[in-house]
Each structure stands twice: as structure tokens, then as C-alpha cells.
Amino acid sequence: MRFKxxxxxxxxxxxxxxxxxxxxxxxxxxxAQNQTIASNSEATTWNQYLPGQLQPAIxxxxxKQNFIPSPAKINKINPVYITTVAFSKxxxxxxxxxxDPSNYGDRYLADINGVPFNHQPIIVxxxxxxxxxxxxxxxxxxxxxxxxxxxxxxIITLEGQVIYLVPPEKRAFGAGNSVFKGVNGVETVQTxxxxxxxxxxxxxxxxxxxxxxxxxxxxxxxHTGYTEAQYNSLAWxxxxxxxxxDRITTHKAVDVAGGKVDPLSFDxxxxxxxxxxxxxxxxxx
Numbered sequence: 001m002r003f004k005x006x007x008x009x010x011x012x013x014x015x016x017x018x019x020x021x022x023x024x025x026x027x028x029x030x031x032a033q034n035q036t037i038a039s040n041s042e043a044t045t046w047n048q049y050l051p052g053q054l055q056p057a058i059x060x061x062x063x064k065q066n067f068i069p070s071p072a073k074i075n076k077i078n079p080v081y082i083t084t085v086a087f088s089k090x091x092x093x094x095x096x097x098x099x100d101p102s103n104y105g106d107r108y109l110a111d112i113n114g115v116p117f118n119h120q121p122i123i124v125x126x127x128x129x130x131x132x133x134x135x136x137x138x139x140x141x142x143x144x145x146x147x148x149x150x151x152x153x154x155i156i157t158l159e160g161q162v163i164y165l166v167p168p169e170k171r172a173f174g175a176g177n178s179v180f181k182g183v184n185g186v187e188t189v190q191t192x193x194x195x196x197x198x199x200x201x202x203x204x205x206x207x208x209x210x211x212x213x214x215x216x217x218x219x220x221x222x223h224t225g226y227t228e229a230q231y232n233s234l235a236w237x238x239x240x241x242x243x244x245x246d247r248i249t250t251h252k253a254v255d256v257a258g259g260k261v262d263p264l265s266f267d268x269x270x271x272x273x274x275x276x277x278x279x280x281x282x283x284x285x
Contacts, residue, residue, distance in 0.1 A: 126207035160229025174205030239278035
């Protein structure tokens with residue numbers, strides 16, 4: 001074989017190997033990129049519906065000092081809720097359902113008179129009064145009448161599944177004429193001149209599916225209550241927020257007219273015990 005032919009074959013083999021290596025490298029890079037995009041997309045979708053995004057960290061008010069502080073560093077104490085090992089071991093099933101835009105809106109920074117406000121968030125617990133599917137069907141139906149528009153941020157089914165509905169940064173229409181009475185006094189906001197003031201602008205609304213024995217009944221004093229899975233998932237959901245215990249309330253408690261009784265047969269002590277097992281208050285300097 002002549003030297004020229006031998007050299008030509010060597011060059012061809014080298015080019016083939018180089019092309020193969022480049023193809024493998026590009027394929028691997030694309031696969032890694034696709035995995036990163038999928039992972040980021042999944043994280044974005046999940047984080048969008050975390051109630052904790054709505055809640056600011058709890059900060060202890062600083063006392064005014066009448067003396068000149070020393071050059072020494074002053075530590076600021078910040079109490080914050082952190083989740084526990086028990087929380088990490090519990091993982092409910094999730095689902096998402098879209099709500100018609102007519103049944104929720106934006107959160108405002110001022111009332112109808114332009115007066116700014118800065119209410120700390122509250123969590124309002126409801127019940128569906130019927131099946132989960134019935135409630136979702138209503139929320140997905142367009143409503144032109146503002147007096148019947150309604151929605152929750154989330155529903156917890158009898159099996160403990162958490163169904164995310166309205167993103168926490170949006171205003172769900174979970175309560176009509178309503179006020180929250182806490183350590184700061186009476187809190188309510190009117191954002192619609194055609195409707196009475198309500199807590200909706202600073203509330204996160206979560207509802208428990210009503211047990212079947214009470215579906216469609218409005219004249220009962222109690223029902224069989226909620227499942228263990230519902231209490232677990234409710235505590236798990238709220239444990240992710242920075243809303244303190246004294247700003248967790250019920251639809252019955254905030255209703256002004258007194259016609260709302262939900263969540264009926266709710267065991268508040270049981271819920272708080274479970275919540276405290278899922279989160280604890282810690283202070284950090």
C-alpha cells in the first residue's frame with residue numbers, strides 16, 4: 001500500500017471518530033438541558049401554589065430606646081415557623097383545577113377610597129357543603145353576577161388530597177360580608193363599591209370536603225365530621241405558611257351576618273395539635 005493511500009485512510013478514520021464524539025457530546029448536553037428545563041418547570045408550578053409565598057416572616061417589634069446604643073452589634077430576634085420531621089414524613093396527593101377568572105381577582109394595596117392598608121394574612125377554614133366535584137364545577141362556571149362569584153384557594157378531599165385552585169397571590173372570593181377580630185382589632189377591607197367589606201383581600205381560603213351525610217343539607221347542627229387524612233393534610237398545608245395560630249380562623253367566625261356555620265363539627269383542638277407537630281416556632285438572630 002502506498003503511503004498516500006495509508007495516510008488518507010488514517011485521516012478518514014480520525015474524522016469519523018471526531019464526528020462521533022461531537023455527536024455524543026451534543027446529545028448529552030441536550031438531554032441535560034431538557035432535564036433542567038423539566039425540573040425547573042416542575043418546581044415553578046409547585047412553588048406557585050405554596051401558601052407560604054403569601055406570608056411574610058413573623059418579626060418581633062423592636063422596642064424604642066432612649067439611650068445612644070453602643071458600637072456593639074445589636075442582634076435582632078426573628079421568630080419563624082419551621083417544619084418538623086413529622087411534616088417531612090407526610091406527603092399528601094396533589095391536584096390542580098382551574099377556576100374561571102370571574103370567580104377570583106387581584107389583591108389590592110388600597111381600599112375603594114384610595115386609603116392604603118397592610119393587613120397581615122389570615123387563613124380561613126371552610127367546608128364545601130357538597131362534594132368536591134360540585135364545588136369545583138361551580139368555580140369553573142363563569143358568573144357575571146358579583147354577588148354569587150365564589151372560590152377557594154384550595155380544597156382538601158375526604159381522602160386528604162390537596163386540590164389547588166386559586167394561586168395564593170390572587171384574591172379568592174371565599175367570604176362575603178366578613179371581618180376578622182384579632183389583637184389588632186376589627187380588620188376588613190372594601191375593594192368593591194357594590195359589595196360589603198370582607199376579609200378576602202388578606203385571606204387564604206382553604207375548604208374541607210363535607211362528608212356525604214351532610215351534602216346539600218343546610219339545617220343540621222352537626223355531621224359525622226372530617227377524616228383523619230383531612231386533618232393531616234390541612235395541618236400539612238398550613239404548616240408551610242408563616243401565619244400564626246391566632247390568625248387562623250373559620251368562615252363562621254368571620255361572617256358578619258351569622259348565617260355561616262362552617263366548618264361544621266370541626267375539631268379545633270385536634271387540628272392545632274396536628275399543626276404543632278408539623279411546625280414549630282424558632283428564633284434566629
